[in-house]
Amino acid sequence: MTQAGREFVLYNVQSNDQCDSYFHKLPKQRRVDGLLVISIFPDDAAAAGFKHAGMSVVLVDAYHPLLTSLVVNNVEGAYQAVKCLIEHGHRRIGFINGIIDSAFRFNPSNDRLIGLHRAIGEAGLPFEPELVLTADWDRQGGRKAALQLLTREDRPTAIFAASDVQAIGVLEAARSLNISVPGDLSLIGFDGIELSEIMELSTVQQPMKYMGELGVQKLIAQIEGSVDGGSPPELIRLQPSLMVRSTITTVAPLIKATHT
Structure with a gap:
């Protein structure tokens, strides 16, 4: 964000009610250029409010069909x-x-x-x-x-x-x-x-670092207008990686005894 000349403000919510209140007030206040939402699911009314206000919003580790969303x-x-x-x-x-x-x-x-x-x-x-x-x-x-x-x-x-x-x-x-x-x-x-x-x-x-970086890139693109505001929101599914360490071992499959 800072490299793009943007100031980053972190807002932490403690409850669903607090989150809903923030989402519904934000489009009216217009205190931010864009919103990066991490692991929180806006309801339909909040998502519609963002779209109606023309706000730039990207979801990370969450999904709504009206908003660009990055998920694993x-x-x-x-x-x-x-x-x-x-x-x-x-x-x-x-x-x-x-x-x-x-x-x-x-x-x-x-x-x-x-x-x-x-x-x-x-x-x-x-x-x-x-x-x-x-x-x-x-x-x-x-x-x-x-x-x-x-x-x-x-x-x-x-x-x-x-x-x-x-x-x-x-x-x-x-x-x-x-x-x-x-x-x-x-x-x-x-x-x-x-x-x-x-x-x-x-x-x-999960590629959380990359997901966050990509989310910021998508948000800045929306804010700066390099993404057409009328284009449909993206749903981006990122692939996780299997990390096999010392808690897995090979076992011999059980073989049923047969009688002759």
Whole structure:
């Protein structure tokens, strides 16, 4: 922003009500040239207000059909994570997903579940709904869900957590049950937070730095008029990267005994 001669003002919202209030007031106040919205979903009224006022708005890690939006391809990321576990011999894979909120058009939890289905379907594996749990996106949510999976008599040999923070909770649960990772359990998360590299956690890394930079470029282009204001908004899906580290190991697939 500063390189483009623009002043950057950071505004942090603490609640949905505060966010809605800010979005609805902003087009009337006209105190900014443009708005970069990160991981927040404007409602239809707010998006329509931005368009009516001719405001330059770009969403990052969020989506609305009226606004240019940059998102990660969550389906592909989850597919690559589960495919990786399958390629390492795992056949019973637990999935700890985040809360699925149907109110949002862009739903990473739903997309990651689609990616799971795609991977196990391609491998010819059955879908086992009892191995799919929904939890809060935090460490406590991951730990609680992992305890349910890992205390099953037929526990999974691998777990895919929909966030790295949840995956850290899985590590805590495994440790409390004396289950070795990766000796007894393989694990992969999603996001690529800095702590995942420190902990050698396998993950699907989101290109957040590039996404932010691209979002700024798109916003400046709108502000400076190099993008036709009448052109349709863009939906840009960025590809994540698979990072295989020390929490995944290869297991021998079970072979059923045959009688002759």
